[in-house]
Amino acid sequence: MITMRKILAVDAGGTTTRAVVLDLSGNALGYGRAGSGNPTASGIDDAAAAIQAAAARALGAERPTDPSSSALVALAGAQSIRFRDLLAEHLAPYGFTGTVTLESDLAGTFFSGTHRQHGYALIAGTGAVAARISHGSLEHVSGGIGWLLGDTGSGFWIGHHVARAVIAALDGQGPNTALSGLLLEQLAIERSAERERGRPRNLEQTMNALYALRPVELARFAPLAFQAAGDVVAQEILASAASALAGLLEAVHDPDTGGPVVLGGSVAAAGLRAAPEIFVPPLTAAAHGAPLISVADGMVGAAVMALRQVGTAVDAELFSRLRNDIAQLAHQYMQHERHLP
Amino acid sequence: MITMRKILAVDAGGTTTRAVVLDLSGNALGYGRAGSGNPTASGIDDAAAAIQAAAARALGAERPTDPSSSALVALAGAQSIRFRDLLAEHLAPYGFTGTVTLESDLAGTFFSGTHRQHGYALIAGTGAVAARISHGSLEHVSGGIGWLLGDTGSGFWIGHHVARAVIAALDGQGPNTALSGLLLEQLAIERSAERERGRPRNLEQTMNALYALRPVELARFAPLAFQAAGDVVAQEILASAASALAGLLEAVHDPDTGGPVVLGGSVAAAGLRAAPEIFVPPLTAAAHGAPLISVADGMVGAAVMALRQVGTAVDAELFSRLRNDIAQLAHQYMQHERHLP
Numbered sequence: 001m002i003t004m005r006k007i008l009a010v011d012a013g014g015t016t017t018r019a020v021v022l023d024l025s026g027n028a029l030g031y032g033r034a035g036s037g038n039p040t041a042s043g044i045d046d047a048a049a050a051i052q053a054a055a056a057r058a059l060g061a062e063r064p065t066d067p068s069s070s071a072l073v074a075l076a077g078a079q080s081i082r083f084r085d086l087l088a089e090h091l092a093p094y095g096f097t098g099t100v101t102l103e104s105d106l107a108g109t110f111f112s113g114t115h116r117q118h119g120y121a122l123i124a125g126t127g128a129v130a131a132r133i134s135h136g137s138l139e140h141v142s143g144g145i146g147w148l149l150g151d152t153g154s155g156f157w158i159g160h161h162v163a164r165a166v167i168a169a170l171d172g173q174g175p176n177t178a179l180s181g182l183l184l185e186q187l188a189i190e191r192s193a194e195r196e197r198g199r200p201r202n203l204e205q206t207m208n209a210l211y212a213l214r215p216v217e218l219a220r221f222a223p224l225a226f227q228a229a230g231d232v233v234a235q236e237i238l239a240s241a242a243s244a245l246a247g248l249l250e251a252v253h254d255p256d257t258g259g260p261v262v263l264g265g266s267v268a269a270a271g272l273r274a275a276p277e278i279f280v281p282p283l284t285a286a287a288h289g290a291p292l293i294s295v296a297d298g299m300v301g302a303a304v305m306a307l308r309q310v311g312t313a314v315d316a317e318l319f320s321r322l323r324n325d326i327a328q329l330a331h332q333y334m335q336h337e338r339h340l341p
Numbered sequence: 342m343i344t345m346r347k348i349l350a351v352d353a354g355g356t357t358t359r360a361v362v363l364d365l366s367g368n369a370l371g372y373g374r375a376g377s378g379n380p381t382a383s384g385i386d387d388a389a390a391a392i393q394a395a396a397a398r399a400l401g402a403e404r405p406t407d408p409s410s411s412a413l414v415a416l417a418g419a420q421s422i423r424f425r426d427l428l429a430e431h432l433a434p435y436g437f438t439g440t441v442t443l444e445s446d447l448a449g450t451f452f453s454g455t456h457r458q459h460g461y462a463l464i465a466g467t468g469a470v471a472a473r474i475s476h477g478s479l480e481h482v483s484g485g486i487g488w489l490l491g492d493t494g495s496g497f498w499i500g501h502h503v504a505r506a507v508i509a510a511l512d513g514q515g516p517n518t519a520l521s522g523l524l525l526e527q528l529a530i531e532r533s534a535e536r537e538r539g540r541p542r543n544l545e546q547t548m549n550a551l552y553a554l555r556p557v558e559l560a561r562f563a564p565l566a567f568q569a570a571g572d573v574v575a576q577e578i579l580a581s582a583a584s585a586l587a588g589l590l591e592a593v594h595d596p597d598t599g600g601p602v603v604l605g606g607s608v609a610a611a612g613l614r615a616a617p618e619i620f621v622p623p624l625t626a627a628a629h630g631a632p633l634i635s636v637a638d639g640m641v642g643a644a645v646m647a648l649r650q651v652g653t654a655v656d657a658e659l660f661s662r663l664r665n666d667i668a669q670l671a672h673q674y675m676q677h678e679r680h681l682p
Contacts, residue, residue, distance in 0.1 A: 131539075138539055139539070140539055141539045141540060142512050142513055142514055143512065143514065145508055145512065145548060146548070146552065148501075148551075148552065148556055148559075149504055149505055149508045149548060149551055149552070150505065150508055150509065150512070150514075152505075152509075160489075163490055164490055164491065164493075167486055167490045167491055168491065168493075171483050171484065171486065171491070171592065172483055172592045173483055173484065173491075173493075173588055173589060173592045198472075198479055198480070198481055198482045199482060207486060207487070207490060210489070210490055211487065211489065211490070215489055215556070218489075247514055248514060251512065251513045251514045
């Protein structure tokens with residue numbers, strides 16, 4: 001009997017978990033998705049279940065039969081032994097009885113953009129964090145401080161400043177801004193000039209709606225700043241965000257370490273796509289001449305790390321093939337998912 | 342039998358509640374203090390109990406015997422009928438069976454600084470709020486939006502920015518600042534240059550200590566900015582705060598309304614005392630030539646409003662006498678309190 005060794009690579013995000021099954025030569029055999037696989041965001045049980053579900057979908061009916069079949073999961077936050085052990089229990093029934101390794105989402109992002117072993121990664125999503133990668137591993141990390149004490153320039157920070165700017169405008173403390181109409185529309189509050197107890201009615205309604213959210217949920221208003229990018233107030237928020245993200249890259253910069261700068265996360269993606277004139281110049285300056293590479297997620301990077309862990313060399317050619325194959329599998333999966341009941 | 346009509350005036354703060362008993366001629370007869378009398382900060386039962394305790398201490402053994410003896414309470418936040426009714430129940434056993442009126446802390450602050458009927462009040466304490474007073478009542482209010490969405494320049498805002506500046510410095514994202522030493526000392530964290538998992542140990546310790554607090558408790562670090570007022574980072578935080586507070590005053594300014602600007606709250610007091618070169622110029626500009634008057638609390642103002650409510654005219658002379666008498670009673674009370682077991 002021929003034993004079949006497979007590798008599982010997982011990019012466990014706070015919203016979506018992606019999984020790819022590979023063979024030792026780096027052929028991507030299957031792709032699957034599930035909900036949040038981040039234990040900090042969802043609790044360890046739900047996160048482990050989501051990773052299991054994504055793996056099951058990527059496998060289909062097949063099972064690896066070689067007991068050394070291993071798994072690598074890239075995710076944000078602290079990497080606990082407890083979560084790793086729980087994951088091992090969840091993946092063993094699917095044939096992944098070998099090593100289960102947890103890696104940083106920063107590494108997942110970096111290796112989604114390059115096969116090189118040196119460079120920089122910046123993730124600007126709900127939070128903001130950057131790393132210098134040297135000899136294939138994280139050498140220096142800055143940011144990732146959380147919404148209250150850090151993460152300047154992140155989705156939370158932008159959404160928070162959108163909310164504060166609208167409140168200030170409604171309260172007569174700040175300039176009028178196109179963000180007000182967009183925010184009130186998103187909150188389903190009808191515009192009104194009426195005042196109640198010495199204050200505009202819209203102000204009280206907006207405060208009530210926003211204070212009913214958990215603070216970190218203010219991140220959902222970040223897209224409004226990009227929608228209103230022509231507005232002076234929105235532009236100032238985005239310019240401050242871009243400058244803070246460039247500062248985060250500078251904080252991990254080392255003149256002796258070259259290599260590309262890989263950008264991940266929703267804010268980086270929106271910044272490059274919807275407001276390049278604001279985001280590209282400061283990030284280019286902070287890259288000190290290195291190329292900027294934007295990636296949609298950390299899936300390819302998780303696959304690269306999983307392959308390297310089992311001794312498969314990932315050069316420029318295999319990297320390029322992996323990226324194309326995974327993109328194609330993801331596309332097929334999404335087409336299929338769209339037609340599910 | 343001669344019935345004895347008295348008036349109770351209360352300044353119910355988030356930390357301390359003050360009460361004064363007066364006769365109809367404006368003689369201050371007694372003074373008492375208790376803990377937080379703010380229903381938003383402490384819940385309505387504890388707040389009512391604190392106000393009752395302060396009133397009982399101000400009364401001593403005497404009781405008003407005229408059933409129309411009334412009470413007026415100045416406090417921050419929404420004024421609910423439910424809280425007023427609960428207060429009436431708490432004060433009736435002490436002889437205050439007449440009307441119980443709730444008034445804004447902004448009015449309490451304003452009338453603690455002047456007998457005039459027109460002008461402006463700015464409270465910069467944990468929060469920040471301003472009002473224009475016209476014909477003796479609040480005509481326009483700005484600010485008071487709360488820590489997450491507003492209150493720029495408040496004690497929370499300053500403390501939050503102190504914490505963020507220290508975290509940024511420890512993380513290599515921001516400039517070094519004298520605030521770091523002060524904050525680590527206050528948190529009882531020993532300074533260390535060691536790094537753990539790619540990050541400075543002090544960074545992780547500080548993050549853990551700060552995230553263990555409720556966000557609004559970051560206000561306790563505001564005094565560090567005044568202590569470190571010579572430091573560039575602290576100076577920038579204070580200058581932004583002073584400018585935001587001046588902006589709040591501007592937001593309620595009306596060129597047709599003259600009258601003094603009365604400043605209350607711990608940040609206003611510390612700003613004028615410890616950093617006048619930073620706070621006085623922008624506030625003076627925002628006062629448009631009117632005098633700046635600083636008050637320690639809203640006690641005198643509550644007494645002024647309580648007297649006016651029962652028809653006693655409070656002119657410059659009575660105002661001045663009230664202020665002196667209440668200050669003297671408060672001083673005696675504190676001397677006495679210091680010697681309590």
